[in-house]
Structures are given as C-alpha cells and as structure tokens.
Amino acid sequence: MVVAIGLEGSANKLGVGIVKDGEVLSNCRRTYITPPGEGFLPKETAQHHRKHILPLIKEALEVAKMEPQDIDLICYTKGPGMGAPLVSVAVVARTIAQLWNKPIVGVNHCIGHIEMGRAITKCDNPTVLYVSGGNTQVIAYACNRYRIFGETIDIAVGNCLDRFARLVNLSNDPSPGYNIEQAALKGKKLLPLPYSVKGMDVSFSGILSHIEEKGRPLLKSGEYTVEDLCFSLQETVFAMLVETTERAMAHTGSQEVLLVGGVACNVRLQEMMAQMVKERGGIVYATDERYCIDNGAMIAQAGALLYASTGQPTPWDETYIRQRYRTDEVEVTWR
Incomplete structure (x- = not known):
C-alpha cells in the first residue's frame, strides 16, 4: 500500500x-x-x-x-x-x-x-474527453496505451475560452471559463459561428478569430450582449466536442464517457454530453472542481x-x- x-x-x-x-x-x-x-x-x-x-x-x-x-x-x-x-x-x-x-x-x-477521474467515479473503461486550457483530446484505452482518437489541430478549447474572456474583459477570478459559464446562463441570442470539425479533430482558432472580428461591432451596436456571445461560443464549441466524442464511442463500442480537465467542470458541457450519451444508452462520469x-x-x-x-x-x-x-x-x- x-x-x-x-x-x-x-x-x-x-x-x-x-x-x-x-x-x-x-x-x-x-x-x-x-x-x-x-x-x-x-x-x-x-x-x-x-x-x-x-x-x-x-x-x-x-x-x-x-x-x-x-x-x-x-x-x-x-x-x-x-x-x-x-x-x-x-x-x-x-x-x-x-x-x-x-x-x-x-x-x-x-x-x-x-486516472484521478477513474478512481473518483469508479468507471470501468470509458471514452475520455480531456478538455483544459492546454489540451483537447478524445481518448480511449487499447493495447496498453491511452490512444488519441481526435484532438485539436491548433489551440485547446480552454485556451479559446480564456482568450475570449480577455477580449470581453471578464475576470480571471476564480477562472475565465467559470465566468464565461455564468455569463452564458443569461445569454438569449445565438450568434452563428464557424463549426470546425475535421474528421475526428477540431479547430478553435478560426472560431476565436471570427467572434473577435464580428463580436466587437455587435457589442458596440447593442445587437448582442457579452452574455449572448458567451452563450454562442459555449454552445458551438461544446457541440463540436460532443460530436467527436460520440464518434469515438461508436468506434470503440464504449457505453461510458469520462470528462476530465478544467473545462470538464462546465455544467453545460456535462449536460450536452449527458444528453448524447443517454440517447446511446450509456453513462457520463464527471467530477467537481476538486x-x-x-x-x-x-x-x-x-x-x-x-x-x-x-x-x-x-x-x-x-x-x-x-x-x-x-x-x-x-x-x-x-x-
């Protein structure tokens, strides 16, 4: 021991x-x-x-x-x-x-x-979505390795959220992602954004550039609020992550999804993933911020x-x- x-x-x-x-x-x-x-x-x-x-x-x-x-x-x-x-x-x-x-x-x-996620949730052999400030990967275990089935081809989803938070001057306390999540709860209008899924991989830099370019004039004109942009960004990037995770589940035959990394604390991401997994007859495992x-x-x-x-x-x-x-x-x- x-x-x-x-x-x-x-x-x-x-x-x-x-x-x-x-x-x-x-x-x-x-x-x-x-x-x-x-x-x-x-x-x-x-x-x-x-x-x-x-x-x-x-x-x-x-x-x-x-x-x-x-x-x-x-x-x-x-x-x-x-x-x-x-x-x-x-x-x-x-x-x-x-x-x-x-x-x-x-x-x-x-x-x-x-391994922390597996220990805390007691899940068996899940498809893993690892999302944080520096990493975005869809992972499953096979032949003594954690195999990467899909990943970001540029910046991580957490980095995308952090940089957007800086753009709209949201606080970094306790974290930019948490403050985006809270602001998104008040968002009402969905701004169409690029949906960048490339096979099993995802791309976030173009989405960030687009919302930076389009967002500033829309905020100035009052057509959209900061809360609307937070809502739009979350819905788009999380949908991309759910899609690639579902494809990995289908490939591996897995009925479990484990969410890990700092962005996995996001309740909206957990909700969207749970809806997809429920439709497949599976279970989502996630932990809290600890x-x-x-x-x-x-x-x-x-x-x-x-x-x-x-x-x-x-x-x-x-x-x-x-x-x-x-x-x-x-x-x-x-x-």
Missing part, C-alpha cells in the same frame, strides 16, 4: 496532494490569478509556484496528518505544460526526494487526469499506479520535464 505525494504545476494551478491506495488524504491548491484582460506568463507563474510550493507541501502533510517519513513515493508532473512552471516544481520534487530519501516518479499530466481542475492528488494517484505496477522509480537522469509529452507515449502498465 503506497502513500504517494504528488506535485502539480504545469500551468497557473499549483497543487500538492497525498493519496493512499486510491484514497485522497489531502489535495491542496493555489491559483495564480492575473488581472482581467491579462493571461498568465511563464516567468510570473513560475515565481508564484516557487513562492507557494513549500508552504503547500507543509499544508498537505498537515491535512493528511502525516510526516515526511510516512511518504513512500514522490510524484511530479513531467509534462506537458509551460516550461518555467514545470521546472520550478520538478526541482522541488527532486530536492525532497533526496532529502527524504524516497523514490521519484515523473507523471504525464493527462494520465493524471484520467478533481477536474489541475491538482496534486491526480499526480500522486497516477504515479502510485505506475510505481506499483513496475516497482521501478523514474531513473534519476530522466527526472527532467517535457513541455510536449503526448498521452499516447506512456505505456500503461497498470491495466
């Missing part, structure tokens, strides 16, 4: 979590929030992580009622993500692994999301599964970070 601590810092969320045999003992997080209209840059995000990482480790240990000697395994996000934030957290993981004399495991960020949004517990969970299945830590000379680290590069030895 492995007790693992996980350190996550691939973007603006810094998380430290402790997991024991699939049970989450602590899951602490700090978010770097920028002013409205501004995104988060690698340098400033890394500074935020360096400032908060040690207090957060102490907090996670206190919540779990543990000491460093009770930890069996150090897990950290190896990638994908922003370089400087990833490095700032990986350095701390390497340091405490040496100080505490514990084995260390580098974890693929997406695999962390999937586990959808980047967190340390998911890194601990995935790292513990990998370590338990192989008995081997990540070799010390391979405990670096990889900004581009695809989901299907990881051999899934625990299934």
Whole structure:
C-alpha cells in the first residue's frame, strides 16, 4: 500500500496532494490569478509556484496528518505544460526526494487526469474527453496505451475560452471559463459561428478569430450582449466536442464517457454530453472542481499506479520535464 505525494504545476494551478491506495488524504491548491484582460506568463507563474510550493507541501502533510517519513513515493508532473512552471516544481520534487530519501516518479499530466477521474467515479473503461486550457483530446484505452482518437489541430478549447474572456474583459477570478459559464446562463441570442470539425479533430482558432472580428461591432451596436456571445461560443464549441466524442464511442463500442480537465467542470458541457450519451444508452462520469481542475492528488494517484505496477522509480537522469509529452507515449502498465 503506497502513500504517494504528488506535485502539480504545469500551468497557473499549483497543487500538492497525498493519496493512499486510491484514497485522497489531502489535495491542496493555489491559483495564480492575473488581472482581467491579462493571461498568465511563464516567468510570473513560475515565481508564484516557487513562492507557494513549500508552504503547500507543509499544508498537505498537515491535512493528511502525516510526516515526511510516512511518504513512500514522490510524484511530479513531467509534462506537458509551460516550461518555467514545470521546472520550478520538478526541482522541488527532486530536492525532497533526496532529502527524504524516497523514490521519484515523473507523471504525464493527462494520465493524471484520467486516472484521478477513474478512481473518483469508479468507471470501468470509458471514452475520455480531456478538455483544459492546454489540451483537447478524445481518448480511449487499447493495447496498453491511452490512444488519441481526435484532438485539436491548433489551440485547446480552454485556451479559446480564456482568450475570449480577455477580449470581453471578464475576470480571471476564480477562472475565465467559470465566468464565461455564468455569463452564458443569461445569454438569449445565438450568434452563428464557424463549426470546425475535421474528421475526428477540431479547430478553435478560426472560431476565436471570427467572434473577435464580428463580436466587437455587435457589442458596440447593442445587437448582442457579452452574455449572448458567451452563450454562442459555449454552445458551438461544446457541440463540436460532443460530436467527436460520440464518434469515438461508436468506434470503440464504449457505453461510458469520462470528462476530465478544467473545462470538464462546465455544467453545460456535462449536460450536452449527458444528453448524447443517454440517447446511446450509456453513462457520463464527471467530477467537481476538486478533481477536474489541475491538482496534486491526480499526480500522486497516477504515479502510485505506475510505481506499483513496475516497482521501478523514474531513473534519476530522466527526472527532467517535457513541455510536449503526448498521452499516447506512456505505456500503461497498470491495466
């Protein structure tokens, strides 16, 4: 029974979590929030992580009622993500692994999301929709890999939403996507937008450019409100995601869909997916913001599964970070 601590810092969320045999003992997080209209840059995000990482480790240990000697395994996000934030957290993981004399495991960020979702929801073999600020993928397990059936060919859906929020000056607190979701509830008029599904892949940059170009004059004229544009954007991009997920379900014969990643917290996306899956006689699994949004517990969970299945830590000379680290590069030895 492995007790693992996980350190996550691939973007603006810094998380430290402790997991024991699939049970989450602590899951602490700090978010770097920028002013409205501004995104988060690698340098400033890394500074935020360096400032908060040690207090957060102490907090996670206190919540779990543990000491460093009770930890069996150090897990950290190896990638994908922003370089400087990833490095700032990986350095701390390497340091405490040496100080505490514990084995260390580098974890693929997406695999962390999937395994946390599987552990919390108890789903069996789902088709996975992974949607976040940096990633958009439709995934299913086959032959010891999480295979990517479809993905974005340009920007991630979360990045599309974040950039639109900056355009209309929505707050970044607690997150741009959440504030778009709340504004969309008040939207009444649907602005026709490009629907960019290309086989199993999707594209969001053209939609963003279109709503930027058309949206400004429509807002100035009063023909559409910010709430209308939020509503229109959500309905369009989520419909695209539901379509590609349904096609993957048909291909794999799956009756389960698991939503993971920060955008998966969106209740409207969950509703649209649930309607499609219900018509197919299936079930949708989703978690709340504790586990959808980047967190340390998911890194601990995935790292513990990998370590338990192989008995081997990540070799010390391979405990670096990889900004581009695809989901299907990881051999899934625990299934």
